[in-house]
Structure formats: structure tokens, C-alpha cells
Amino acid sequence: MAEACEFARAVAGAVLARMAADGGPRWTVLDASPSEGSSTPPTAPSGVVHVRITAGSAPSSPDVVAVYFTTGVPGADAVVATASQLQDHAIEATGGTPLPACPGHGHPLTARVLDGDAYWVCPHEPAHHRDRILPLAVDAPAAQRGRAH
Numbered sequence: 001m002a003e004a005c006e007f008a009r010a011v012a013g014a015v016l017a018r019m020a021a022d023g024g025p026r027w028t029v030l031d032a033s034p035s036e037g038s039s040t041p042p043t044a045p046s047g048v049v050h051v052r053i054t055a056g057s058a059p060s061s062p063d064v065v066a067v068y069f070t071t072g073v074p075g076a077d078a079v080v081a082t083a084s085q086l087q088d089h090a091i092e093a094t095g096g097t098p099l100p101a102c103p104g105h106g107h108p109l110t111a112r113v114l115d116g117d118a119y120w121v122c123p124h125e126p127a128h129h130r131d132r133i134l135p136l137a138v139d140a141p142a143a144q145r146g147r148a149h
């Protein structure tokens, strides 16, 4: 579980840094820990566990948001889901800034799984732009590497 939380933290950190570079909110990851509570049971029958990630400019700030990272599913899918949640919060917090910005276009990039990996992709012309959501140095825990190829 600790490994999954560390990976979730790394995913959120990479996503926040990517959006901050395009004028996004200067948020950092405040916490990443196993989710508890009735709405998202910590342990689903399939062994799925949700890691609750909080991010914001400071722990007591009103801009703190919470998103979830799901373990037990292929890593790229989990990365895309968490990236999309953080993206939604960042775009809302900035009043509609395209984050992360598609180079040369006026819209945000879309988080998507391509070739088993998680990418930011141009939603209109996928060939126009794509970049990896995670730096190559960040690797998923063994349990999250779902797609052998």
C-alpha cells in the first residue's frame, strides 16, 4: 500500500508540475493515503484500493482539492483517470485556462492511454501533439504494470 501511495503522489506531482508550467495553479501534493469512508470503500471485492490525494497551495487553503488514484487496474488507466481529475480542478480554479495547453491550439490536451502508456494528447489531431504524463524516471509498482507487450 505504501508503494501505491508513493506512486500516486508521483503521478499527481508530475501532473501538477506540467500544468503549472502552462500557467496552472501553483499546487503541490499535500497528502496521498489510502481512502477511508463509506462512499469509497478502501477494499473493494476485486482488491481495488483507492488512494486519496489532496493538492493545493497550502494545507489550510480554500483551494485544496481531493482526487483519487485507483490501484489494481492497469497503471496507464489509473494515471489517466487521476490526471483528468486534477486537470478538471485546475481548469476550474483558473476560470477556464487550457491546462495543459495544446501547443499552437487553443484547447487543453486530453489524458489518454496510447500504446499502453499514459499521454497528454491533442483531442482534435492526436498526431499534432503527445507527451508522456509521467517522466520516464517514474515507474509504476509491479502490481500496477498491467499491460505486458
Ligand SMILES: [Zn+2]
Pocket (backbone or CB within 6 Å): 102, 103, 105, 107, 122, 123, 124, 125, 128
Ligand atoms: Zn490540439
